[in-house]
Amino acid sequence: MRVNPNPIPDLLAALNQSQLETQQASLEISSGRSVNQPSDNPTAFAELVENNDQATINNGYLQSIGTVQGQLSTADSTLSSVTSALQQALSLGVEAASGTLSASNQAAITVQLQGIQTQLVSEANTTYEGHYIFAGTATNTTPFVVDNTAPSGVRYVGNTDINQVSAGSGYKLSVNLPGSQLFSATGNDVFLAINNLIAAVQSNSGIGAAVNAVSTASSYLSAQRVFYGNAIDQAQSQTTYLTAAQLQITQQQSALGGADIALAATNLTQSETDTQATLAAISKMTQDNLFDYLK
Amino acid sequence: MSGLFGTLSIALSSLSVSQEEMAITGNNVANANTPGYSRQVADTAAGDPIAIGSISAGTGVVLQKIESLRDPILEIQLNQATAQNSQLNTALGQLQQLQTQFGSSTSGIGADISDFFNTLQQLSPDPSNLQLRQSVLTAAGNLATDFNTAANNLQTQRGNLDLNVVQSVSAVNTLTSQIAGVDQQIESLKNAGDDPSTLVDTQTNLIRQLSALVNVSVVPTDQGISVTTGNGTTLVSGSQSFALTTESSAGAQHIFSGSHDITGTLTGGSLAAVIQTRDQEIPSLGNSLDQLAAGLANGLNSANTTGTDLNGAPGGNIFAPPPPGGVGAAAALQVSITDPALIAASSDGSSGSNGNLAALAAVATTPLANGQTPIASYSSLVFQIGNATSNTSADADSSNLILQQLQDQRGSVSGVSLDQEASNLIQYQTAYQAAARVVSAVDSLLADAVNLGIDAAQQ
Numbered sequence: 001m002r003v004n005p006n007p008i009p010d011l012l013a014a015l016n017q018s019q020l021e022t023q024q025a026s027l028e029i030s031s032g033r034s035v036n037q038p039s040d041n042p043t044a045f046a047e048l049v050e051n052n053d054q055a056t057i058n059n060g061y062l063q064s065i066g067t068v069q070g071q072l073s074t075a076d077s078t079l080s081s082v083t084s085a086l087q088q089a090l091s092l093g094v095e096a097a098s099g100t101l102s103a104s105n106q107a108a109i110t111v112q113l114q115g116i117q118t119q120l121v122s123e124a125n126t127t128y129e130g131h132y133i134f135a136g137t138a139t140n141t142t143p144f145v146v147d148n149t150a151p152s153g154v155r156y157v158g159n160t161d162i163n164q165v166s167a168g169s170g171y172k173l174s175v176n177l178p179g180s181q182l183f184s185a186t187g188n189d190v191f192l193a194i195n196n197l198i199a200a201v202q203s204n205s206g207i208g209a210a211v212n213a214v215s216t217a218s219s220y221l222s223a224q225r226v227f228y229g230n231a232i233d234q235a236q237s238q239t240t241y242l243t244a245a246q247l248q249i250t251q252q253q254s255a256l257g258g259a260d261i262a263l264a265a266t267n268l269t270q271s272e273t274d275t276q277a278t279l280a281a282i283s284k285m286t287q288d289n290l291f292d293y294l295k
Numbered sequence: 296m297s298g299l300f301g302t303l304s305i306a307l308s309s310l311s312v313s314q315e316e317m318a319i320t321g322n323n324v325a326n327a328n329t330p331g332y333s334r335q336v337a338d339t340a341a342g343d344p345i346a347i348g349s350i351s352a353g354t355g356v357v358l359q360k361i362e363s364l365r366d367p368i369l370e371i372q373l374n375q376a377t378a379q380n381s382q383l384n385t386a387l388g389q390l391q392q393l394q395t396q397f398g399s400s401t402s403g404i405g406a407d408i409s410d411f412f413n414t415l416q417q418l419s420p421d422p423s424n425l426q427l428r429q430s431v432l433t434a435a436g437n438l439a440t441d442f443n444t445a446a447n448n449l450q451t452q453r454g455n456l457d458l459n460v461v462q463s464v465s466a467v468n469t470l471t472s473q474i475a476g477v478d479q480q481i482e483s484l485k486n487a488g489d490d491p492s493t494l495v496d497t498q499t500n501l502i503r504q505l506s507a508l509v510n511v512s513v514v515p516t517d518q519g520i521s522v523t524t525g526n527g528t529t530l531v532s533g534s535q536s537f538a539l540t541t542e543s544s545a546g547a548q549h550i551f552s553g554s555h556d557i558t559g560t561l562t563g564g565s566l567a568a569v570i571q572t573r574d575q576e577i578p579s580l581g582n583s584l585d586q587l588a589a590g591l592a593n594g595l596n597s598a599n600t601t602g603t604d605l606n607g608a609p610g611g612n613i614f615a616p617p618p619p620g621g622v623g624a625a626a627a628l629q630v631s632i633t634d635p636a637l638i639a640a641s642s643d644g645s646s647g648s649n650g651n652l653a654a655l656a657a658v659a660t661t662p663l664a665n666g667q668t669p670i671a672s673y674s675s676l677v678f679q680i681g682n683a684t685s686n687t688s689a690d691a692d693s694s695n696l697i698l699q700q701l702q703d704q705r706g707s708v709s710g711v712s713l714d715q716e717a718s719n720l721i722q723y724q725t726a727y728q729a730a731a732r733v734v735s736a737v738d739s740l741l742a743d744a745v746n747l748g749i750d751a752a753q754q
Contacts, residue, residue, distance in 0.1 A: 004706030005713070013699055037398045038681025039391070039688060046678035048400035053670045056409035060416040067420040131423065131647060139647025140423060163649045165419045166656070175420065257400070290717030 011282045018274035025268035028259045035257035044256045051256065055249045061167055062242050068165050068175050069235050074128045075176070076228040079221065082123050082190075086218040089116045089194060093211035096201045106201060113198045120194060121146065121154060124183050134179035137161040143179045144191075152192035156180045167238045177227055188220035299744065301352075303737045305342075308355030309730035312339055315358050316723045323711045331500035333365040333709040335492065363492035366708045370499055371513070373705060376698045377503055378510040378563035383691040385568035390684040392452060393572075393580060396445050397677045404445060404584075405673045407438040408591070412659045415652055418640065422649040423605060428635030435595075435613060439628040442588045446626035449581050456573040460548040461541050463508055463566045470505045471522065471536040474498060478519040479534035505530075510563025525562035528552045547573065576683070581625070583665070583676045588628045589621030590663030590672075598658055602639030602651025610639025610651070 004010075028034050038045040095101065096109045124134055124144045135143035135158030143158035158179050164172040183190045193213040200210035316337045326332040338361070342354030397403060411434040418427045477498045484491040502522065505511055511530065514521045518533030529537055529552075539557075541548045549558045550566075559574075561567040592614035599610040615631045617624035632638075642650025664672040 002707045002712075004703040005710045005715075006706050010699060010703065013695070038394055038677050039684035042678050042681035042685055045400060045681050046674040049405045049674040049677055050670060052401050052406060053409045056406070056413050057416075060413040064416050064420050067417075071420065129421065131421070135647070137641070137643055137645040137648035139645075159643065159645055161643050161645065161648055161650070163422070163647070164653075165649070166416065166653075289713040291713060294717060294721065
């Protein structure tokens with residue numbers, strides 16, 4: 001059988017192929033990825049698109065939980081401070097109820113109680129990054145305004161709505177309690193109790209009952225504060241969970257599209273060898289024919 | 296003829312045939328690298344014998360014809376393989392170009408969608424924060440811009456393909472008129488009884504170039520050859536060629552043979568690939584992008600209207616409403632608000648409520664394009680184009696191998712081997728030298744014969 005006397009095109013095609021393989025192996029090593037475009041592995045590439053979305057969502061949860069934790073901590077420490085102030089008011093009240101104080105001492109206690117009252121209003125109007133945290137969702141308006149016509153001395157102008165923040169797939173955290181629920185709930189109104197205690201000390205009657213009312217309101221407040229403690233714990237454990245999930249997402253990304261460096265390096269060596277061999281073959285092929293020997 | 300003069304004429308026939316054979320060898324060697332050249336061989340035969348009494352004597356050698364070695368079946372196979380190869384490689388080039396639009400899994404439209412919904416998530420704990428609201432608008436703007444860019448790039452590629460159709464048809468017309476011209480020359484040579492071999496090679500070459508543009512079948516007829524496309528449109532009949540025309544119809548160049556629109560009937564060659572990409576791949580991709588853009592815009596607009604903005608007013612549209620049916624939605628996608636206060640995050644009218652952000656965020660998990668959620672729809676789109684490119688690449692690779700094999704076969708039949716030509720040259724040279732010897736010998740014998748009478752007369 002007569003062979004094709006011109007083998008050069010075949011050799012050039014082989015050379016082109018081995019050079020192409022060299023390029024692909026080099027790209028894989030330098031980019032660290034085996035899937036650099038959709039046609040490299042269409043299924044894996046499509047999954048990488050989904051994976052990237054998962055990573056963004058997961059990171060998003062982590063970041064917003066961080067913000068929420070700031071709000072919750074501020075609220076929690078404010079309530080701690082309020083509880084301390086109420087404890088102080090209770091001591092003062094008990095002292096005033098003992099009946100052993102002079103009129104001027106009684107007056108001094110009144111002044112101190114009024115100071116605590118002002119502090120409580122200020123605490124109830126705490127802000128976090130410019131927004132009131134005990135106003136429900138009316139966070140741009142001061143929730144508790146001083147109102148001398150009101151029995152408790154203040155009026156709540158916030159609302160009772162609660163904000164929720166997504167902290168995971170199908171998982172939402174409630175992030176606030178309305179000030180009305182914390183400080184001016186019916187039967188547990190902190191402001192009313194303090195106001196009544198001040199009046200009782202001033203008139204020196206009914207101090208015992210007023211002190212009890214303050215104590216009841218204080219216990220109620222402590223119970224409400226548990227919401228914030230729980231929310232902080234939930235945020236923390238969700239952060240731990242999401243951090244582990246993030247690791248899995250990253251590992252999956254690597255499994256889908258990461259380069260197998262050892263394999264790519266082997267391929268690179270192999271294809272470079274092929275290139276050299278083909279070049280040597282081409283140079284040998286173009287050398288002799290019969291005309292060279294006819295002299 | 297008998298006698299010495301007979302021998303002389305036999306030797307002369309050998310000399311002239313050897314000369315012609317050496318000329319053929321020279322021609323083969325000269326055309327060793329000519330593309331499409333078919334090597335020629337001398338077809339010699341012994342001259343018709345004459346009868347002298349009861350003896351049948353030879354009359355030397357006759358060159359009957361010069362034969363070009365080519366395999367017609369192989370030529371047909373090569374035409375088909377060339378057409379398919381050209382089609383696949385052209386299609387691959389176009390698909391790879393389309394693919395670059397969607398070449399990263401961590402940036403581009405998909406990542407923009409994820410980033411946009413992330414800005415809503417970050418706004419959620421602090422919904423009246425103007426900076427966070429602005430970042431939502433910025434992310435929406437990036438998304439719109441990337442949709443616009445992708446749609447515009449598709450249009451540009453489509454425009455280039457349109458231009459390509461016109462240019463390819465022009466090239467087809469040039470080739471068909473050249474084929475017809477060569478055919479005329481071949482027919483006149485045949486009628487004069489001459490051998491049209493080299494012209495046939497030229498014509499074969501032209502047909503091969505034509506096959507790269509459009510799939511054709513070639514049939515020899517009484518008037519020459521007939522070249523038709525796959526579905527029977529005649530391009531060349533004998534020495535007459537029929538030009539194709541292009542005409543713009545509904546924003547695309549269509550190909551006409553006379554008054555018939557043959558655009559959709561072309562089956563092979565680069566022209567078929569160009570038309571397929573222009574009329575199928577690109578519109579399909581564009582449609583998917585449009586559905587996704589329209590779905591997102593409509594979904595987010597609708598969710599925004601169920602809430603209240605920072606000024607206490609009911610929410611309006613975030614994006615300009617997409618065109619009806621979504622046609623052109625990707626190119627037209629645009630954020631229509633610049634004031635971050637207009638994002639309707641609130642569900643109860645107060646500025647600190649984030650209740651409506653849940654409705655906006657829910658768009659990410661709503662089936663809104665081809666029955667899929669935004670990211671799933673984008674991921675499908677990317678898979679389609681990647682899969683098409685990958686399959687076409689594999690097909691092109693095997694087509695390249697087939698074409699190479701056929702070319703090797705053609706080379707083994709028609710290719711010039713310098714070794715073979717060199718050995719032929721030695722043969723012909725030796726035969727010439729031997730015949731020249733015969734002439735010398737006869738010459739000297741003739742001299743003796745002429746002098747025979749003189750010697751006898753002198754004695």
